[in-house]
Amino acid sequence: MKIDQRIEIVPLDVLPGEYRLDYNALSSVAGAYDNSAGIPVIHYDPEQMKYPLQFVNTLAHELMHARLDNWVDDVPGGAGAHELATDLGCIIAGFGVFQLQAADEAGWSGYMTQPTRAFALAVFLSRRDLGIDAVAPYLSSRCLRLVKQAVKQL
Structure with missing residues (x-):
């Protein structure tokens, strides 16, 4: 990603997964990027370590925040589209493959x-x-079908 600055990576201060059952929660935070103190920090949910594909995807997403940090307002759509631009980045x-397959495995988009x-x-x-063929071995049948449909649209 061509990031030449030091970035701290710190686990979120959350309860272990077995103690977090919340029937009212629609989602949880897998990771977060913060540069408010001038020192870039990525926080991640330690439970993500049980799901390597999702963990790598979370770290890539948060690192992309660091990569795009100086251009939050410059991307099309401005700050409101920053998360979308981060995933696209x-x-x-x-x-x-991490973006597509991790979302599929986690059951969220x-x-x-x-x-x-x-x-x-x-x-x-x-x-x-x-x-x-370069990505097929790493994708579920559902994700592979989506990529094949997209290739036909190009």
Whole structure:
């Protein structure tokens, strides 16, 4: 991602997963980026370590915040579209399989829909002259189907 600054990586101060059952919660925070004190810090949920694909995806997403930190207001849509631009940046940086498959495994879509992620991954593959075979072994059948549909749209 071409980040040449030191970034702290710190676990979130949360209860262990077995003590967190909340029937009213719709989602939980997997990670967060903070640079308010002038020192970039990525906080992550330690429970993510049990799911390596999701953990890598979370770290990539939070690192992309650091990469885009100086351009929050400059991306199309401004600060309101920053999270969307961050996910797209991860795909552009080569983390598209992590973006697509981790969201599928976690059962959430995050800031982009799965078809949108699949389309961005298809564009990434096309621009690098890679075929679907480059990612097929790493995708579930549902994700692979989405990428194939996206490739047909290009």
